[in-house]
Amino acid sequence: MPAHLTGPQAGKEACPLCVYGLVPQLQVWVQEASLDQGLEIADLADKAAVSNDTLKLTPYLVIVPSSGTELAAKTKGKILAKKFDKVFVTSVPSWTDAETSGLYGHADADRPGIRVYSVVNRRVFKRWDDPAIGKWPEIEAAWKESQKFVSNHEETDSQIAPAWEPGQRMEVRFRVEDGRGRPRTRFKVGAMQTDKDGHYNPPGWNRRDPRLKATAWTDEDGWITFRTIMPGPYPNGAEPSHIHFSAELGGRPRFRTLWFEGDPLLTAERRAWEANDEETLVVPLDKSGKVWRAEHAFVVKD
Numbered sequence: 001m002p003a004h005l006t007g008p009q010a011g012k013e014a015c016p017l018c019v020y021g022l023v024p025q026l027q028v029w030v031q032e033a034s035l036d037q038g039l040e041i042a043d044l045a046d047k048a049a050v051s052n053d054t055l056k057l058t059p060y061l062v063i064v065p066s067s068g069t070e071l072a073a074k075t076k077g078k079i080l081a082k083k084f085d086k087v088f089v090t091s092v093p094s095w096t097d098a099e100t101s102g103l104y105g106h107a108d109a110d111r112p113g114i115r116v117y118s119v120v121n122r123r124v125f126k127r128w129d130d131p132a133i134g135k136w137p138e139i140e141a142a143w144k145e146s147q148k149f150v151s152n153h154e155e156t157d158s159q160i161a162p163a164w165e166p167g168q169r170m171e172v173r174f175r176v177e178d179g180r181g182r183p184r185t186r187f188k189v190g191a192m193q194t195d196k197d198g199h200y201n202p203p204g205w206n207r208r209d210p211r212l213k214a215t216a217w218t219d220e221d222g223w224i225t226f227r228t229i230m231p232g233p234y235p236n237g238a239e240p241s242h243i244h245f246s247a248e249l250g251g252r253p254r255f256r257t258l259w260f261e262g263d264p265l266l267t268a269e270r271r272a273w274e275a276n277d278e279e280t281l282v283v284p285l286d287k288s289g290k291v292w293r294a295e296h297a298f299v300v301k302d
Contacts, residue, residue, distance in 0.1 A: 002062065005079065007088030016060050016090060017104070021122035022156060023056040024146040026139070029104075031095070032066040032075055034113035039078070041116065042087050044136050048143070049086035055147055059087045069093035120146040121156040124211075125164065158216040160191050160228035160243070165212070167196035167229030170285075170292040172258070174224045176247060179301035183222025187300070190215050190246040191226050198232035198241075230292060233265055240265040242280075247300050254300050260285040 001013040009019065016025065026045050030038030038061065045059035063079070065071050071091050079089050095111050104117060104124065112129040116139055119125060126142040128135060149163050161167065172191075176184040192213035194200055200210040212231075216224045231241045240263040245256045257280045259266060266282065274280045286293045 002090040002092050005076065005089040005091065006084070007090075009088070009090075016058075016062075016088070017119060017122055020058055021119060022150060022153070023058055023120070024125075024143060024150065025058045025060060025117075025119040026143045027060045027062055027104075027117040027119055029062045029064065029115040029117070031064050031111070031113050032071060035063065035075060035078065038063070038114050039082060040133060041114065041131070041136070041139075042082070042084065044133075044140070045143075046084045046087045048140050052144070055144065056150070057086075057143060057147070059084075061087050061089045063089070063091045064095050065091065065093070118142045118146050120149050121151055121159070121162060123156075123159075123162045125149070125162075155227075158214060158224060158226055160193055160214045160226050161195075161212050165195065165229055167232075168292060169290070170228055170230050170294065172226045172228065172243065173293065173295045174226060174245070175222045175295075175297045176218050176224075177222060177297055177299050179299060183218065183220070184300060185218055185220050185222060187218045187222070187247065188215060189218065189224055189298075191228075191243060193228065193231040193243040194234070194241075196229055196232045198234045230260075233263075237265065240270060245298065247298065249300050249302065254298075255279045256281065256296075256298050258283050258294065258296060260294060262287075 002015055003013050004010050016027065028038055028041050028045065042059065042061040049057045049059050063071055063075065114130050116128045116131055117124050118139070125146045128139060131139065174189065176187045176189060178184055190213070192210040195212060201207050212228070214226060216226065218224050231243060233239060233241045240259045242257050242259050245258070247254045259274065259280065259282045261282055261284050271282070274282055281296070283294050283296050
């Protein structure tokens with residue numbers, strides 16, 4: 001878990017994305033060996049945040065130790081000597097710290113010296129690997145642009161695909177019931193899917209955890225409305241477009257995969273397979289409006 005060296009969380013452990021992730025952030029992740037280059041970008045971020053004080057722009061400098069899980073004393077001294085006005089400084093135990101790496105797309109095979117994230121609504125808006133200083137105008141512009149996507153907790157939690165994700169917008173209205181048709185209220189449901197091109201992650205991200213995912217809770221009547229885009233089929237064209245859902249009751253996971261009527265990949269063979277698989281279901285898809293809509297009741301029995 002990140003340990004904060006400066007800012008309101010100084011001396012504490014907390015994930016910046018979890019704590020402050022609704023407002024636009026710029027996170028500059030730096031390998032300790034690349035500290036000097038990282039400080040240059042952090043300086044630019046600090047000045048930009050000061051000059052745009054009316055905007056909610058929060059910059060973070062996240063340092064990754066070169067060895068072990070602790071930063072060298074010299075590194076800490078160099079950072080604290082900068083006396084940033086707006087940049088909060090934190091460190092993580094390692095590039096692949098399990099509690100944070102999945103949120104950002106880190107992996108063992110993917111370790112640039114510097115990685116910059118523009119983040120809003122707890123999701124990555126844009127990302128740059130080893131950006132040169134000349135990239136700063138592009139980075140700053142994306143950081144400011146993300147401001148218009150700020151939303152509340154409920155909207156954010158139910159977005160599988162964020163508002164800026166390209167693709168046909170759709171909503172899946174989802175009701176969780178017990179075996180007697182009664183709603184399961186405040187029930188946790190996870191969802192994940194591909195992007196419009198059928199990829200769980202962009203080429204080069206080297207991560208297993210899907211980029212487009214959400215976790216939300218049902219309301220008093222058992223409903224959730226997941227906002228997303230129409231997923232694309234896998235590039236090999238072997239399976240219809242789909243969204244995966246998961247729920248857990250009594251420590252036992254339950255899964256549901258939705259296929260959508262009208263998909264050209266819903267062959268007779270696929271329909272026969274779906275008829276015998278309790279976890280997969282074909283549902284109607286209303287394409288009459290600008291936002292496509294589907295509805296489903298997920299029965300989770302005791």
